[in-house]
Amino acid sequence: MAEPYTASEMMVVTAARALRNDDVCFVGIGAPSEACNLARLTHAPDITLIYESGTIGAKPEVLPLSIGDGDLCRTALTTVSVPETFQYWLQGGRISVGFLGAAQLDRFGNINTTVIGDYARPKVRLPGGGGAPEIATFCGEIYVIVPHDRRRMVDRVDFITSLGHGRDGQERHRLGLQTKGPTLVITDLCVMRPNPTTNELEVVSIHPGVTVDRVREATGWEVTFRPDLDTTPPPTTAELEVLRDLKARTEAAHRGGG
Amino acid sequence: MEFLSLKEAIAEYVEDGDVVAMEGFTHLIPFAAGHEVIRQGKRNLTLVRMTPDLIYDQLIGAGCARKLVFSWGGNPGVGSLHRFRDAVENGWPAPLEIEEHSHAAMAAAYAAGASGLPCAVFRGYAGTDLVDHNPNIRTVECPFTGETLSAVPALKPDVTVIHAQKADRRGNVLIEGIVGVQKEAVLAARKAVVTVEEVVDDLAPSSPNSVVLPAWTIDAVVEAPGGAWPSYAYGYYDRDNSFYLEWDEISRDRERFSAWMADHVFSHG
Numbered sequence: 001m002a003e004p005y006t007a008s009e010m011m012v013v014t015a016a017r018a019l020r021n022d023d024v025c026f027v028g029i030g031a032p033s034e035a036c037n038l039a040r041l042t043h044a045p046d047i048t049l050i051y052e053s054g055t056i057g058a059k060p061e062v063l064p065l066s067i068g069d070g071d072l073c074r075t076a077l078t079t080v081s082v083p084e085t086f087q088y089w090l091q092g093g094r095i096s097v098g099f100l101g102a103a104q105l106d107r108f109g110n111i112n113t114t115v116i117g118d119y120a121r122p123k124v125r126l127p128g129g130g131g132a133p134e135i136a137t138f139c140g141e142i143y144v145i146v147p148h149d150r151r152r153m154v155d156r157v158d159f160i161t162s163l164g165h166g167r168d169g170q171e172r173h174r175l176g177l178q179t180k181g182p183t184l185v186i187t188d189l190c191v192m193r194p195n196p197t198t199n200e201l202e203v204v205s206i207h208p209g210v211t212v213d214r215v216r217e218a219t220g221w222e223v224t225f226r227p228d229l230d231t232t233p234p235p236t237t238a239e240l241e242v243l244r245d246l247k248a249r250t251e252a253a254h255r256g257g258g
Numbered sequence: 259m260e261f262l263s264l265k266e267a268i269a270e271y272v273e274d275g276d277v278v279a280m281e282g283f284t285h286l287i288p289f290a291a292g293h294e295v296i297r298q299g300k301r302n303l304t305l306v307r308m309t310p311d312l313i314y315d316q317l318i319g320a321g322c323a324r325k326l327v328f329s330w331g332g333n334p335g336v337g338s339l340h341r342f343r344d345a346v347e348n349g350w351p352a353p354l355e356i357e358e359h360s361h362a363a364m365a366a367a368y369a370a371g372a373s374g375l376p377c378a379v380f381r382g383y384a385g386t387d388l389v390d391h392n393p394n395i396r397t398v399e400c401p402f403t404g405e406t407l408s409a410v411p412a413l414k415p416d417v418t419v420i421h422a423q424k425a426d427r428r429g430n431v432l433i434e435g436i437v438g439v440q441k442e443a444v445l446a447a448r449k450a451v452v453t454v455e456e457v458v459d460d461l462a463p464s465s466p467n468s469v470v471l472p473a474w475t476i477d478a479v480v481e482a483p484g485g486a487w488p489s490y491a492y493g494y495y496d497r498d499n500s501f502y503l504e505w506d507e508i509s510r511d512r513e514r515f516s517a518w519m520a521d522h523v524f525s526h527g
Contacts, residue, residue: 029335052361053283053436065499066334068284070492073435081469082283082308082439083365091362091381114358119391125346127332127339129388130309134362137384163385171385254499 005235007188008147009243010207012038013235015099015145015186024048025097026090026135029067031145032099034243035186037063041242050095052131054080063250086131090138098139100132102146104157107200107221109144109164109182111136112157119159129161136162141180148187154220169199189215191232195224205230259429259473267451267478268294271417272303275324279306279415279447280313281368283438284334285492287313288421290485291453293523296320306415308364308439312488312505315339316523318354319515325355327413329364336502340509350512358392363410368439370412371446382408418447421486422471423493424461425454429473432461435492437469444471453482455494 005013008031015035019025021044027036029051037060040047049058053068057077064072073079080089089095103126104112113132117123136142142164146152156167164182165172172181185192185201189210192201202224203215208231216223235243262270272278272295280288292313295303304325305314312333317323319341331342345354359367366378379398389395398409420440422433431452433440444450452471457479463470473479485491488498488505508518 053285053438055436065336065502066284066497068334068436068438068497069499070285070435070490070496073285073492079436081437081441082361083369083442086362086365087369087380114388119387122347125331125338125343128328128330128358129360129386130330131361133360133384133386133388134382138381160385160387166385175384177384254503 003237003240005240007207009235009240010232011145011147011186011188012243013239014191014207014232015143016042016239018143018184018186019044019047019097021046023096024050024094025099026050026052026095026131026139028100028132029064030101032101033063035145036099037246038239038243041246042239050085050089052082052085054082054085056080056089061249062253063246065254086134090134093138095138096140098135098142100135100142100144100162102144102152104152104154105144105146105185106154106157106164108166108169109185109194109199109201110157110160110166111144111162111164112159114159114161116158132162136164136181137177137179139179141183143184143186144182145186148189148215148218150218150220153187153218165194165199189218200224202226203229205232207232208234259476260478261429262478262480264290264294264453264480264482267480268298271449271451271477272300272419273416274300275302276416277304277306279413279418279443281307281418281420281438281440281443282486282489283308283436284497285436285438285490286421286433286440286486287311287489288419288453288485289313289487289489290482291419291421291451292317293526296322296519296523306413308361309334310339310342312339312502315341315509316519318342318345319351319509320519321351323354325357327357327359329359329361333502333506336506341515344512357394358388359395359410360388363395363408364413365439367410367413368442368446371414372442375412377409377411379407379409413446415443415447417449417451418443419451420444421453421482421491423455423491425452425457425479426461427457427459429476429479430461431471431476431479432463433469433471434464441469441471444475450476451478451480452476453480453485455483455485455491457481
């Protein structure tokens with residue numbers, strides 16, 4: 001019998017499975033970093049993880065709290081300056097997957113991490129773009145990991161911090177971008193991919209125990225379900241063990257000094 | 259280059275109204291120097307930093323800043339910078355003008371400043387809304403291919419302040435680990451102050467390619483052990499992640515923030 005697991009574990013495990021052993025991955029902090037390191041510790045031991053602090057090939061023992069924790073540098077193949085990271089490695093087109101989170105994500109995969117409300121007089125001032133605006137256009141493709149609720153999954157983001165497929169789904173083509181943009185969205189309810197023609201995000205699989213109605217209610221637009229809708233395979237005991245062990249080590253390390 | 263106390267260095271090299279860059283990408287953030295700027299009551303500063311982090315949250319909350327130039331304003335892995343948010347959302351303790359960029363843009367802008375160029379040219383901001391809100395994000399046409407490229411003005415701080423592991427007795431400085439944009443930020447600035455963990459006889463760089471800033475690129479070196487806490491100094495002490503978590507609570511409330519500053523910043527030095 002399968003072990004019980006949380007919705008968040010389901011999300012991270014599903015995200016980890018999307019990564020390949022030969023990927024070179026630009027890693028955002030938080031859930032993306034969890035998924036990338038879970039992949040590294042399970043089916044993708046040779047994956048190259050790059051954090052924007054310039055640590056290339058990092059193999060952290062515990063999940064970093066920041067993108068620049070010492071463990072990343074200590075375990076990296078090499079550590080380069082921040083200008084070099086963005087100029088040679090990202091803009092130079094050497095990264096296959098960018099893994100991002102989002103405060104808001106819209107039907108065309110555009111990401112907002114800047115403001116809720118008006119830019120000049122924001123209701124909520126969020127941290128901003130950081131590396132993400134260029135990660136979104138220079139990595140071969142983008143995976144987004146985001147908890148699924150109406151506040152986050154919106155029809156139209158208040159602000160495009162990082163380009164998905166644009167306001168009408170066709171912006172990347174107009175801008176002549178050679179990269180694919182968001183090809184995969186993993187939430188705690190389902191997995192989504194852009195429609196091959198319109199680039200609108202559609203549900204391709206639903207996590208075990210989640211209903212179509214629940215996904216519909218949690219999504220800020222009239223969401224489409226693919227006709228061949230699948231059930232996402234649940235986490236295996238081995239995946240859960242590695243993830244929980246990693247998170248326990250991390251918790252002990254970050255609170256330990258306190 | 260002169261060796262000074264922290265008090266002397268900040269008094270001499272940071273003036274009201276200056277454009278100040280205190281760099282260090284998560285690592286080697288010059289907190290001790292930031293606290294001295296707060297204690298000396300510097301005002302109307304334009305603060306430049308890719309990631310404002312807790313150091314600028316404190317400077318903003320203490321009323322030192324008029325303007326912030328930045329590219330990611332969060333508490334890494336934790337959430338918001340509450341003093342930064344309070345200034346932007348509610349104008350407390352004073353309104354804060356912002357000039358917002360992406361990391362790629364700021365990194366390129368520091369490199370342009372260090373290179374003596376007027377602007378940085380790169381590929382960036384494609385399809386983003388920030389271009390409509392920051393008039394300093396512009397485009398240029400490549401004279402060779404006709405491509406449209408992004409341009410931002412070079413960053414040329416009046417003064418850059420960084421923290422490093424070591425200086426030797428002549429004032430040459432060694433930076434190891436995550437080196438961020440410190441070299442570029444120092445070379446881009448009119449004046450540079452470096453605080454270090456220790457002053458040693460021999461830098462003993464681990465490789466001929468180590469990041470070393472020659473003494474003649476620096477105005478003042480200050481010995482300030484522990485000066486990067488709660489960030490860290492690779493090879494000396496780790497990042498105090500538990501304090502970054504705690505800051506979320508301390509900074510959320512104006513009174514609790516002010517009390518913390520009184521106890522930990524104003525009563526020291």
